[in-house]
Amino acid sequence: MDWQSLGMISGAALLGVSGLQSLAATIANGSRKTRLRHRYQDQRARFQQQLASELKFARASKPIFRAWAGERPLRVAAVVDEAVGYKSFYLVAADGRALPHFEPGQYLTFSLRVDPQLKPIVRCYSLSERPREDYYRVTIKHTGAGQGSSYFHSRVKVGSVLNVQAPQGAFFLDPTDQLPVVLIAGGVGITPLLSMASSIAHEQSPRGVFLFAGFRNSSEHPFQEQLSALTEHENIHYDITYSRPSAEDLIGRDYQYQGHVNIVRLRQVLPSSNFRFYLCGPGAMMEQLVPGLLNWGVPEKHIHFEAFGPATVRRMRKPSNASCDPCRVEFARSETDLLWSGDFAALLDLAESAGIALDSGCRAGNCGQCLVKVRNGKIIHSKTPGVPLGDDECLTCIGQPQGEVVLDA
Numbered sequence: 001m002d003w004q005s006l007g008m009i010s011g012a013a014l015l016g017v018s019g020l021q022s023l024a025a026t027i028a029n030g031s032r033k034t035r036l037r038h039r040y041q042d043q044r045a046r047f048q049q050q051l052a053s054e055l056k057f058a059r060a061s062k063p064i065f066r067a068w069a070g071e072r073p074l075r076v077a078a079v080v081d082e083a084v085g086y087k088s089f090y091l092v093a094a095d096g097r098a099l100p101h102f103e104p105g106q107y108l109t110f111s112l113r114v115d116p117q118l119k120p121i122v123r124c125y126s127l128s129e130r131p132r133e134d135y136y137r138v139t140i141k142h143t144g145a146g147q148g149s150s151y152f153h154s155r156v157k158v159g160s161v162l163n164v165q166a167p168q169g170a171f172f173l174d175p176t177d178q179l180p181v182v183l184i185a186g187g188v189g190i191t192p193l194l195s196m197a198s199s200i201a202h203e204q205s206p207r208g209v210f211l212f213a214g215f216r217n218s219s220e221h222p223f224q225e226q227l228s229a230l231t232e233h234e235n236i237h238y239d240i241t242y243s244r245p246s247a248e249d250l251i252g253r254d255y256q257y258q259g260h261v262n263i264v265r266l267r268q269v270l271p272s273s274n275f276r277f278y279l280c281g282p283g284a285m286m287e288q289l290v291p292g293l294l295n296w297g298v299p300e301k302h303i304h305f306e307a308f309g310p311a312t313v314r315r316m317r318k319p320s321n322a323s324c325d326p327c328r329v330e331f332a333r334s335e336t337d338l339l340w341s342g343d344f345a346a347l348l349d350l351a352e353s354a355g356i357a358l359d360s361g362c363r364a365g366n367c368g369q370c371l372v373k374v375r376n377g378k379i380i381h382s383k384t385p386g387v388p389l390g391d392d393e394c395l396t397c398i399g400q401p402q403g404e405v406v407l408d409a
Contacts, residue, residue, distance in 0.1 A: 066166035067100035071111060076160045077135060082222035083215075086188070087153055088128065088139040094161055098133040102167030103175065104195040105278070105306075108138055109165040109367050112151050120163075122361030122369045123148030124386075126280070126306075127167060128191035128223075130198040136167075139222065141188040169366060170384045171280070171306035173199065179276055180208030184261055184289065186281025187215060192306065193280055194223055201233050210270060211238040214261040214285070217246045218254050239269055261285065263292030273298050279305040330406040331356055332375060340401050346382065348396040351409070358396055358409055365398035372396055377405030 078090040091108075093099055106127060111120040125148075129137035142153040156162070173181070173196040181200075183193040190213050197211050211230070215221040221240070230236045240255040249255060257265050261281075266289075273296045279289060286305055293303055326339040329347065334356045344350045348370055351358050361369030368387035372394060379394035380402055389395070396409070 066168050067102075068166045071163040071165055073161050074136070074164045076156060076158055076162065079156070079158055082139060083224075084219045085142045086139060086220070086222040087142070088137055088222075089152065089156060091136045091138070091162070091164070092134065099136055100166065101131050101133075102127060102136075103172035104130060104199040105172035105192040106167045106169040107192070107366065108136065108167055109362075110148070111163045111165075112148060114147055114151050119359075121147055121151075122367045124169075124362040124364070124366045126169075126192040127195050130195055130202050139188070139191050165367075169306075169386055171278075171304060172196075173278070174276070174304075177276060178205070178207050180274075181210075182266070182270065182275045182277045183209065183211045184266075184277065184279045184281070185211075185213040186261060186285040187220075189280035189282070189285075189306075190222065191280075193278060194226065196278065197230055197236060197238075198226070201230050201236060204233075206235055208275075209236040210275070211236070212241070212261050212266065212269075213238065214241040214243065214281070216244050217242050218249050219246065221254075239265070241265065261289070263289060263296065266292075267296070275302070277303045279303070327401060328404045329401055330404075331409045332406055333409055346397050347379075347394070347399045347401065347407070351396065356409070360397055363397045365395050368395065370396040373408035375406040375408050378402040379405060 073094040074091040075094045076089055077092045078088075080088040080090070082088050104127075107124045108127060109122060109124045111122055113120045125138040125140055127136055128139040129135075140149050140152045142149045144150070171192065181196070183196055185193045193211065193213075197209055200207055200209055209230075211227070213227070218224070221242075227238055227240075231238060239257065241257040241259060241261050242249060242255040243258070243260055245251070245255060245258060251258065259265075273293070275298075277293055277298060279286060290303060290305060294300065326341045329338050329340050329350060330336070331338070331351060334351075336354060336356060338350055338354055340347075340350055344353070348358055348360055348363065358372070359369050361367035363370075365381065365383050366386035368385075371387070371389070374392050374394050378401070379399045381395060381398045382400060383398055385395050385398070387395075394407075396407075
């Protein structure tokens, strides 16, 4: 081989190497651009998801953004017996339109004409199903003495039309937070928590869920099949407690713990206290569990609760001003002056102790039926009101005076 041929081969080789280097650089540059584009797309998707979650939270937490103003007629499409004393009512829009979204944990407010000669009574019931467009579901336990539950169980049938306010409530699954949750229910308190768990399952979220629920026994245990189906998702676990199991109830099959849902049981099952806690149940359960969680080291901001009925959690109440014990509360229209003291949970209790009749509904700060004007003074609320209030308005069922006040009542 002559030097000229060798030079030509060497030159070709050099060009080949150079070409390969150039090709490698182009590929590398293209791969880098692809990675940057994918990273940008991922960041944008996360930002859009976060923005959507923040918007959902803002709309759900502000009563002014409710899906419709006033009341809307909803028709009862089905009534289902869930357990002894429990009935589910499936509600559809009377005009056939799709139903607006709600956040899992929220409730509906009903105006019920129990007596045609009297004003309708107002009651709030949690939505017990995940958000859907075709129907809403509320599940109501018959309490015997309760006017609202008696009306539903005895008089509401398929085809009944009910006047309903839009879904609302400050107790809902936070859409901006994806950390694991513990859902704790007592009795009919299962309704908003089942909505939460069902939503997580439906969205196929990897979010960890521990659901604790307490009932008397299997005959009063609603949603047994639905709860069992949730555990088909490997990230969802549930633990059932019976306080009075029947002879047919078997521990390990029908329930896992005997007694009441308590902090001892939670610490037996949970790997740590590093969860977001959502609780709904009777006052006695809440007053035991909330302090127990705080003593376990759970930050107060990680504990969300809803006590049904007029029950409240004393440990979590905003304290009254010490200088206001006692202080004068004037009910102007009733021409009555009363002394407020620590013996009362709210202004409504104070008024009723003196025979002053004030309008009320849910007695838990949700429906707004006890709203009154404040002519003078300042009122604080023991929980976030479920309805929008003006600067000169208060809810007497959760209101407490800060010094002397005059109410237009």
